Amino acid sequence: GAVVSQHPSRVICKSGTSVKIECRSLDFQATTMFWYRQFPKQSLMLMATSNEGSKATYEQGVEKDKFLINHASLTLSTLTVTSAHPEDSSFYICSARSTVGANVLTFGAGSRLTVL
């Protein structure tokens, strides 16, 4: 079945640094990927929709200059948290929809970011 890989699974960084999270579709091509954020004991909140070859669409309240999304190929989308602050600490999850088949999303295992 479809597999989505996220890397790194855990990252700890100092305040002010930037962190890049990769989301790869391993055995299928994904024209669209979605980035979610999950706070402890809360639901997944959609951050942005990443479209291959075009600019990402950000949800209201999500700073596009802070959360840079690049979807340069059909198998890779990256989320860069720029100038990270402790409040950016969270669980970031990507999901991808295959170019072939039904409208089912496959999720990555998530990346836990801790900003010190």
Added chain:
Amino acid sequence: AQRVTQPEKLLSVFKGAPVELKCNYSYSGSPELFWYVQYSRQRLQLLLRHISRESIKGFTADLNKGETSFHLKKPFAQEEDSAMYYCALRGDSGNTPLVFGKGTRLSVIA
């Protein structure tokens, strides 16, 4: 606007008892509804979707457009069903993302 409501944060049932996880939605068009499950220390995975009309791991869910509900049911809960369950909605226009409810943690007690 799309909205998914799961009124229960936590649901505890005894093994063998029936389970119903509630989900209500708000959407003006014809949505597609899903249930996702997240077992401990595992990634989110699709459990079932309303258009498939299938039973997965003994779970079923029927879309009730009149009540705008998509409750998840299982007649006899098993300990391995303990997990976090999320109801999600996808709109009917273009390449829309999933909108999730806040989730319900199901705890099945032996």
